[in-house]
Amino acid sequence: MSDLTLAAAQTLVATALRTARERNLKPLCVVVYDARGALKSFAAEDGTSLRRGEIARGKANGALALGLGSRAIAKRAQEQPEFVAAVSHVVGPEALVPVAGGVLVRDGEGRVVGAVGISGDTSDNDEICALAGIEAAGFNGDTGA
Amino acid sequence: MSDLTLAAAQTLVATALRTARERNLKPLCVVVYDARGALKSFAAEDGTSLRRGEIARGKANGALALGLGSRAIAKRAQEQPEFVAAVSHVVGPEALVPVAGGVLVRDGEGRVVGAVGISGDTSDNDEICALAGIEAAGFNGDTGA
Amino acid sequence: MSDLTLAAAQTLVATALRTARERNLKPLCVVVYDARGALKSFAAEDGTSLRRGEIARGKANGALALGLGSRAIAKRAQEQPEFVAAVSHVVGPEALVPVAGGVLVRDGEGRVVGAVGISGDTSDNDEICALAGIEAAGFNGDTGA
Amino acid sequence: MSDLTLAAAQTLVATALRTARERNLKPLCVVVYDARGALKSFAAEDGTSLRRGEIARGKANGALALGLGSRAIAKRAQEQPEFVAAVSHVVGPEALVPVAGGVLVRDGEGRVVGAVGISGDTSDNDEICALAGIEAAGFNGDTGA
Numbered sequence: 001m002s003d004l005t006l007a008a009a010q011t012l013v014a015t016a017l018r019t020a021r022e023r024n025l026k027p028l029c030v031v032v033y034d035a036r037g038a039l040k041s042f043a044a045e046d047g048t049s050l051r052r053g054e055i056a057r058g059k060a061n062g063a064l065a066l067g068l069g070s071r072a073i074a075k076r077a078q079e080q081p082e083f084v085a086a087v088s089h090v091v092g093p094e095a096l097v098p099v100a101g102g103v104l105v106r107d108g109e110g111r112v113v114g115a116v117g118i119s120g121d122t123s124d125n126d127e128i129c130a131l132a133g134i135e136a137a138g139f140n141g142d143t144g145a
Numbered sequence: 146m147s148d149l150t151l152a153a154a155q156t157l158v159a160t161a162l163r164t165a166r167e168r169n170l171k172p173l174c175v176v177v178y179d180a181r182g183a184l185k186s187f188a189a190e191d192g193t194s195l196r197r198g199e200i201a202r203g204k205a206n207g208a209l210a211l212g213l214g215s216r217a218i219a220k221r222a223q224e225q226p227e228f229v230a231a232v233s234h235v236v237g238p239e240a241l242v243p244v245a246g247g248v249l250v251r252d253g254e255g256r257v258v259g260a261v262g263i264s265g266d267t268s269d270n271d272e273i274c275a276l277a278g279i280e281a282a283g284f285n286g287d288t289g290a
Numbered sequence: 291m292s293d294l295t296l297a298a299a300q301t302l303v304a305t306a307l308r309t310a311r312e313r314n315l316k317p318l319c320v321v322v323y324d325a326r327g328a329l330k331s332f333a334a335e336d337g338t339s340l341r342r343g344e345i346a347r348g349k350a351n352g353a354l355a356l357g358l359g360s361r362a363i364a365k366r367a368q369e370q371p372e373f374v375a376a377v378s379h380v381v382g383p384e385a386l387v388p389v390a391g392g393v394l395v396r397d398g399e400g401r402v403v404g405a406v407g408i409s410g411d412t413s414d415n416d417e418i419c420a421l422a423g424i425e426a427a428g429f430n431g432d433t434g435a
Numbered sequence: 436m437s438d439l440t441l442a443a444a445q446t447l448v449a450t451a452l453r454t455a456r457e458r459n460l461k462p463l464c465v466v467v468y469d470a471r472g473a474l475k476s477f478a479a480e481d482g483t484s485l486r487r488g489e490i491a492r493g494k495a496n497g498a499l500a501l502g503l504g505s506r507a508i509a510k511r512a513q514e515q516p517e518f519v520a521a522v523s524h525v526v527g528p529e530a531l532v533p534v535a536g537g538v539l540v541r542d543g544e545g546r547v548v549g550a551v552g553i554s555g556d557t558s559d560n561d562e563i564c565a566l567a568g569i570e571a572a573g574f575n576g577d578t579g580a
């Protein structure tokens with residue numbers, strides 16, 4: 001069902017965190033889900049706040065739930081806040097966090113094989129790290145831009 | 146694990162409430178969490194409304210969850226209401242109340258050792274009492290200002 | 291609505307914890323609710339495990355919810371486990387923990403003015419501390435025995 | 436606040452999974468929490484079932500919540516099933532899975548710095564992998580035996 005192996009997910013996380021350190025970003029949480037929405041790999045850098053991981057999860061879960069990178073969900077939340085608020089109740093316990101940093105992972109044929117969520121710095125920087133990780137793992141990132 | 150002892154937390158609560166009585170504020174609820182987000186000490190003055198304590202808890206829990214005093218979360222809620230509304234779903238059952246009065250407790254090296262939440266009077270007055278309590282307990286308050 | 295003042299609740303907590311220290315019990319969490327089920331006073335001794343406070347709350351909340359000391363609920367849980375399991379879903383987010391240590395606080399006329407929950411040592415010892423605290427505060431404890 | 440660094444947690448996970456492969460165990464999920472109950476590191480081997488990770492999380496979360504390795508919780512569940520069933524409602528959304536494989540991570544002074552949960556093979560084998568990982572990371576495992 002899922003082509004996103006643990007080895008690929010671990011390469012993704014390691015590259016995202018190396019990108020964050022090269023740019024001197026704040027400590028990040030990085031989550032990778034497979035295509036089923038099952039947690040595949042996770043890392044919380046030292047110094048992250050208590051629920052930072054849940055925010056990362058909400059970005060990735062929202063992207064998978066709606067089939068849209070969280071940048072697109074953020075745009076929709078500004079245009080139709082009541083829609084996004086309501087949907088956040090029905091997408092499972094990880095809910096939905098409508099800001100950039102939740103990126104769909106697509107294979108060469110465009111199929112969704114998983115999603116990445118990153119939180120800790122600005123949402124633009126979070127997204128840059130997610131894209132670097134996805135590319136290193138041999139997939140294409142879909143931010144919703 | 147946590148440097149915020151029960152003795153210190155009780156000093157904090159007693160000072161916050163004495164400050165409130167000296168200023169003739171409305172009855173307050175005061176909550177202290179440790180760094181794990183575990184409830185450490187709590188007091189509801191006589192006359193507080195039915196869910197006043199939950200509001201105090203939401204201020205403190207939000208601060209711990211995001212690593213930001215609730216005054217900063219209030220500012221973010223005005224700029225990006227849909228973000229803060231969504232995050233309130235993913236920070237645990239105590240949720241998040243984005244107004245002043247949720248203050249991080251930091252030790253001399255800047256480490257977060259807990260959080261205080263106060264509700265009952267204006268949020269500015271709630272915050273004044275939190276800061277007085279944190280100082281009496283020998284720590285530094287971080288309001289997010 | 292409630293005659294259980296903060297001053298009385300704080301006397302209750304202090305006496306319960308002094309009783310625990312005199313007996314060399316494990317570190318305890320003590321919770322006091324008023325008659326409305328609103329949190330009135332709380333203390334977690336240093337060294338309590340992460341969710342020990344939630345267990346104390348579940349004992350007290352169950353007692354208030356059913357109007358029975360948690361020792362009686364424990365007995366019912368052994369006789370009718372499916373009843374108690376089901377009820378635990380409908381008594382609010384603090385749920386219900388069916389072992390001794392959740393004690394109703396009654397005034398001289400038998401009216402329920404609150405409930406105490408203690409967790410950390412054996413449930414029999416937890417209950418002893420609750421009863422000591424309730425007596426010191428000038429009320430009568432109803433364990434459900 | 437937590438002495439369990441990401442580097443140590445990643446060593447722990449890698450060693451646990453290497454131990455599993457050397458023994459030809461079924462695919463595992465490995466979760467590491469820090470002392471706050473915040474997710475620190477996670478890996479799901481290829482081929483794990485849809486909610487295997489949630490089982491691993493419930494083992495580790497129960498251990499942290501009660502301050503007991505999940506082997507001890509399993510024993511309690513056989514003696515007092517209604518107690519453990521009830522407590523699983525009050526230990527947070529990850530709940531509690533009362534079988535071996537949830538191991539407390541203690542430092543040299545006995546302080547709890549986190550917890551590991553593993554699920555996928557027999558619970559005895561899951562626990563062997565957890566202990567191997569904890570030792571490789573320089574800590575002591577407390578299984579509740």
